[in-house]
Amino acid sequence: MSRIGRFLKSFFLVDMLRGLAVTLRLYFSRKVTVQYPEQVQEPAERFRGIVRLYRDDKGEPLCIACKACQRACGTNCFDIEGKKEEGAKVMRPTKFDWKLDRCTFCGFCVEVCPTNAIRFSREFRLTGTDKDGLLFHLPDMYLAGEDLQSYLCAGCRRPR
């Protein structure tokens, strides 16, 4: 480019105006921001949220307290104890503690579960007001996930 051309380009602020044209065009484009507490974006189908325990169609718990998830876990989230009742076919958990504050949501527990009892929910609100709320006991594990929506957040499990 000639020197005069460069001078004119520089004098008439062509580089600046090109940039301002972009910002002006995008100022009038569709907004992409989601205003979070009012609008909530639906997580994806495979979203790795809080893990929860499931029951089968008859309402029987699926967990057989085999502790496969406890062994697979790299951060020691689980503390599980099982007991076989008189006349029962399989073991059932008597204690199932899961520590939300230790979980890295890697998914190893879900992948190793032989009965598909432990699965990810799509619950992503993980905050709590005290540390005790981050420790999930057996009843909380069935509660976790979609049922938690009635609570303000997963950590404290206090009603809205």
Place this chain on the structure above:
Amino acid sequence: MAFKEINLNMGPQHPSTHGVLRLKLAVDNEVVLSVESIIGYLHRGMEKLWENLTYTQVVPLTDRLDYLASLSNNLGYVLAVEKLAGIEVPRRARYIRVVLAELQRLASHLAWLGFQANDIGAMSVLLYGFEARETILDVFEEYCGARLTIHGIRIGGVPHDLDAALAARIRKVLDGIPRRLADIRALLDDNRIWKQRTVGVGRIAADDAIAYGLTGPCLRACGAAWDMRKDVPYSSYDEFDFDVPLGRNGDVYDRYLVRLEEICQSIRIVRQALDGLPEGETSAKVPRVLKVAPAEVFHTIEAPKGILGFYIRSNGTDKPERVKMKSPSFINLQSVEHMCKGNLFSDVVGILGSLDIVLGEIDK
């Protein structure tokens, strides 16, 4: 004015050090005389921690190293373990890994572009870059359920198959990125403020860069062609056609241009991988408890920040005896004094940003 040396602290809590990094600067008025980087504020003892975990359990923790490109860390570690244990990965799994790793490179470079422009003073670029990055993170969320610390690669393959619906979505995302990139280039390429802050700033010659061990886009901006994907291909990279963009001057502006061109090349690679996705298994047969005979291995990959290497020594059990990581950010940071010396104090932020460091990787 009389010579007067002043010592200044930048960080550990400074928005432009990209984490908890402390720089001890000696300045004469506006000119930087020396820079000393003090690291270790984010040290979590990762390498020692891995010695107490099984080979599989380490993978999600590698996410926490370079958290802007977590999948590249997964890939580096997993390839090293596979080399150590002699696991042959199916071709389809290798292609899916390439798709994911290149998408991660896109996300990392777009995040870098936003941070760098924001540090220098162009805030709209941060917003536009992050909007494009967001679409890639949505793809990761759909693929494996997480956005940032993805854990999207398993030893022996990948956790999920890449179905046609997801492939179509990735293509749509790829179509959108060049348009966004054109907007960003219109804002920055010829902009006189951007050029004054970047052209000729933080120069390093190719010889010095190699002597400092600089890798990745920072090295290629000096004109030294070294890309592990091209020169030491891993994970089927030799089956794709792509160029290695090179700079000339080794300044901040060239690093910017090289990264922009790398984004275009990554889009090319992902398109080729999606077109030629072979049929077959997505995972090799790997025993649930992986025990590896005593041996040692070192494997390097081209991560978005530079060359990422993992050294693993096994001892016959299911846990590694020693893991050592060669992290690109740590090595790239060492050349910051060479680049900053003689430059203006206000350019330290731009030079540090152009190295694309992540403190999770430096402090481990």
